[in-house]
Each structure stands twice: as C-alpha cells, then as structure tokens.
Amino acid sequence: MRRMPLLPQLQHFSATSPESESALDTWDGFPDLVSWLSLQPSLKTLDLCWHNPKRVSARSQCLKSSSGQIFPALREVTMIMRSALSDFTGFIARLRDAKLGMIDIVIPDWVYQPNFQDLLETMPRVLDLSALTYFKVHRFKGEIIGPDSEIGEISPLRILFQASNLVHLDLCFSLPFEDMNNSFLQEMAIAWPNLETMSIVGAVTMNSVGLLDVANFACACPRLTTLGLEFDADDSLSHKTDAATLLNSRNTTLRELRVGHSRIKDVNVVASWLSQQFPNLLALVAEQGETEIYLKWEEVMFILSGHKGTILQEHEDARAAEVQRELEAEVYRRMFYDSRGRAPVFTSEEQEIRNMDAHLRQEYPHIYADLEGLGAQVVEDSAAR
Secondary structure, eight states, rough: OOOOOOOOOOEEEOOOOOOTTOOGSTTTHHHHHHHHHHOTTTTTTEEEEEHHHHHHHHHHHHHHHHOOOOOTTTTEEEEEEEHHHHHHHHHHOOOOOOOOOOEEEEEOTTHHHHHHHHHHHHHHSSSSSSGGEEEEEOOOTOOOOTTTTTOSSSSSGGGGGGGTTEEEEEEEEEOOBOOOOOHHHHHHHHHHHTTEEEEEEEEEEOOBBBHHHHHHHHHTTTOEEEEEEOOOOOSTTTTTTHHHHTTSOOSSOOOOOETOBBBOOOOHHHHHHHHSSSSTTTTTEEOOOOSHHHHHHHHHHHHHHHHHHHHHHHHHHHHHHHHHHHHHHHHHHHHHHHHOOOOOOOOOOOOOHHHHHHHHHHOOOHHHHHHHHHHHHHHHHHHOO
C-alpha cells in the first residue's frame, strides 16, 4: 500500500457496519489504514466495526511497530466487535499517547467477566484514567448466552476508581455479579462523586441489593439522573424502620430508573415508595417479556404515571398560590409604601382599623374574596368603557 499523506484537519473517522459481513476490516489493507489513522495529529474520535478477529493481531502489531506518536489527539473510541474483548484490550494497550475521555464497546453475549477484568487491568497501565468520563461495555442482543452456572465478580471494577472524573458508567453483561452489595455501591459513590449515569444490569439478577441500598446510593450521588440496578424489592420495605429511614432523604435529580429483572411482590407499596423517594422520576424501565416480574413492574409504571399527574397538578397549584401571594404583596407595597420604599407611620386610630381589617379577613375570607372579585370586575368594566 502506498504511503498516504497526513490530514491535519481530520478529527473524526467512522467505518461501522454491524449487520454486514463485508465490513471495512475484512479488507486486506485495513491494518495499514489503522496505522495511517494512528498518525493523524488531530484525530479525536474513532468509530469502527470489527468483524474479522483474524486481522486483530495484525492491527495490534502494526501499531506496536510504529515509531511515532500513536493517536496523539484521540479522545473517544467506539467499537462494535464480533470477537473477544481481549482483542480490544490488545488495541487499547497500544494507545500510549491517547488521553481517552470516552470508551464505548459493544461485544458478543458470550464475553464474560475474565475478559472484562483483563481490560480493566490494562487500562491504568496505558491510559491516563483521570481524563476518562464515559465508560460503556454492552453485549449484542440475540447472540449465544453463556451458561447460567457462570457468575461474574464486580470487584475488579475497583481498578476504574482511578477515573475520579467518571460521569457515565454503563455495563450490560449476560451474567450476574455475586458481590454487588451496599458496601460496594458506597465505594462507587465515594470514588465517582460526579456520576450522572450509573447502570450495571445483567441477564440474571442475584438480588443482593435492596431498595434501601438503592436509596442510599442515589442520595450519595447528587448529580445522578439515570440509575440502573437489579435489586430485591420484596423485603426491604417490610420493616417500618427501613421505610422511615428511606423517607428521611430523597433524590430529586433522578429521572430514569432501570430495574432489569428485579424481584417485586407488593406493587402498591413499591410504587408509593418510589414516588416519595424519587419525586422527579420520569421513566421506569424493566426487562421486557411476558413474565410475572415484568407485569408487576408494568403495574408500578401505571401507578407512577397517575401519581406523577397528581404531583404535577399539586406543583401547579402551589405555584399559582405563590404567584397570587406575590401579587398581593406588590399591591400592598404600592398602597402603603412611598416611592423610596419607606413604611408609613400610622396614628393609633389608623392602626386599630388595620388590625380590625386583618382580623375580619381571617374570620371571613370568603366575604373578602367576593368583595375583591367584585372590585376587580368593576375595574375591568371601567377599563372596557
């Protein structure tokens, strides 16, 4: 392949075709193209689809042999892969000059925890994790799912705690994590204080996290808008002490809650708790299917949608009352204060009349409301004439 010139203005490169088996990486010259891209001084985003795992080693080797800077300006990497996660790990290992802010990977369903741990262990050796704000690893839908007996561990994710500026964490695997619990959630909240999206959802739930744990984590992340966790909603609200603790603090920023296959029994209790704990929640997402769990979460969604309408009406009424109070205060100010904002000085007789007026307004508010309404109508009629 002939030597191609550098393109100083090239900032974005995309070559993805997830449905096509004749994707760009099946081309014999693809390793050379990757080498050429790695030398582009201004390339910030790289978006590729890898179909042919046999060419992965060639790509990694061509980067390894490069003597110049490799992807010096690269900030975002998006990969759709039909090969093992280790292939992407080999690619990441060559990015010694990149300061990645975003890593977005889509992998087959059969990829599970050991490959994920290798990736996590490689990242801090190669990348400046302080620059990482977005980390997402998802699996293909409809691919072969690993055996149900396999159970992954979430603890290797602690390696990523070095990415203290992480804002978006989104993981979706075929297998459950046996060590996801309240203690680990609190570690995450401390390590990533700026989290806005945190979603860790598997195909099967271990239900080792309860509603109280969800509430604690959400309250520990003041910027959290999207939360995805599989938890046990069966027992957490059965104890009055837990329920009282939950209501002592609320998360007002959460807009979307992804519950996956979370167990649930008492639909009404859970719906009531969610509406109070997350008053601004707009979306509840469960794993779809004609299962008893999904149908119950569907009931919760229905209850919340009605409750949300009631809350919105209450907010509108409260705002209308506040506006009315502000108008009344302004009228009072204009009537009884001079242009310099000085309060008037009343004689004893005038003050007695004012006190009587205030007392009558308290005793007979409906009469005063009718009189004020008539007065406003007279003003409108006069203005019309």
